[in-house]
Amino acid sequence: MEFGQLSPDQFENMTFDLLHAAGLKNLVWRTPGADGGRDIEGTFTSIDFSKYYQHDRWYIECKRYSNSIDWPTVWNKIAYADSRGADFLLLVTNSNPSPSCESEISVWNSGKRSPTVRIWRGYELEGILRNYPQVAAKYGMLGKSTEAELSLQSLMFEAMKLAQTSYVSHEIGASNVAALEANAALAELISARYSQIRTYGRIVAPLSNALAPNYEWLTWNGPADGWDEVGIRALLSMARYLTGSQGVEATSDKERVMLLLNNARFEIAGAGEKAFGDVANLADVEVKEISKDSVTLSRRR
Template identity: 75%
Template sequence: MDFSALAPDQFENMTFDLLQAAGLRNLVWRTPGADGGRDIEGTFTSIDFSKYYQHQKWYVECKRYSNSIDWPTVWNKIAYADSRGADFLLLVTNSNPSPSCENEILAWNSNNRSPLVRVWRGYELEGVLKNYPHVAAKYGLLGKTTDAELSLQTLMFEATKLAQASYVSHELGVANTSAMEAGAALAELVSARYSQIRTYGRIIIPVNVTTAPNYEWLSWSGSLAGWDDIGIRALLTMVRHLTGSKSIKADSTGKHLTLLLTDARFVIAGTGDRTFGELATWADVEIEEVSKNLVKISRRG
């Protein structure tokens, strides 16, 4: 994977998508950093042997470096992460710490200093991305390969399940418009992204929304500028399907979109949460907040 082919902001956005796919939640940008880059904060919840929930705060420094990383650079990041009350500092880079920096990081962690330092080095980052091929494919790191095309499998399977659910409901004489609409929108997104990968080796996000999606259960206020027509339809219909809400009120303000859900029966969790996260990656949006009656997302650009 040629990370040097990515522009600095693309590398940062790729890191955000990778962290989101890997399970870090409540992700927020902290900008600008002292070096002009964008840094990320997030939380990770784990369960120990006694079934006690531990909430960890992570500060993430993501940057393409042309040379190896020295200890003063890492030390400055540690100081800032500590000022933010972080439990862990994660360095995500295409490069590697210098040998002396590796020794200092080892000494720091051995003394249980806070925050503990973790590193996704260039060669490790490629391995991490292989676990989330949809992120690698999105940024053209897999090129026009079969692996890139197969990275859409999760959404393909979901579209198939929605088609089956719609057919069964029809046979039983029960209306299931949420599954039908979500399946159609998801199939359209998969088709578009598949075609882009085969043609360009990466995805292209067209900005072509001129009117709000025409769903009787949707009310939209605010600007439509900047949103991708195909992506927003897939997101809206999947939110309604996963939550079982009767209607959605969408309020767009700048890059942010707030969805208020009426009579939602479910919270997006478990398998649905993973599917929604992958959908967000392909739609090129960031998930800001998810609760039973509220979903907040923001678009790139």
């Protein structure tokens, strides 16, 4: 894996996707960071043997370095994270701390001072990415490989489940148009990304000047250009299917789009939330907020 082939923005976006896949919740960008870049904040909930839930606030610094990282650099990031009340500071880098820096980090953590410092070093980051092949494939870390193609497998299974749902509904005489439309849009997205992986070795989400998706249950307010039309169709149809909404009203300002889910019967939660997040990842869109009645999506930088 050649992290040097990624731009600073791509490295930051890859880190964001990786943190989401690894289970960090409530992820948000914090701009600007200590060094002018974009930092990430999230929460991780754990439970101990007494059944006590602990919510830890994580502050993440992600940056490509050409040389090893020294202690003054880490110290500045510790001070910055501490000033924002972080419990943990995670440094995600393609490089490694210098030997003296490693010693200082060990001394800092052994003193049980806050925030606790964690590091995803370059050699560790490669191994972590291989546990989340969909993220690795998206950024070209797996190239034109069978492993990259198989990274789409989870969404292929989701499309298969939608196809089965549509068929069963048809067999019992109960039309399920929402499942059918979601299946068609998801299959289109998977097909497009599969073709891109085979051709370019990575996922490309081209911006378009297309009109708003032509669904009879969709009302679109604001500009529709600047969104990947294949990805936004999949997200819209999946949101409607997962919530059982009668219709969706979208309000866009190019950078964000808010979906109001009319008469939603269900929340996007559990397995549905994971599937929706996987679709958003392939569409290169961030899910900023989810409630029973609305979803807010944001374009990637």
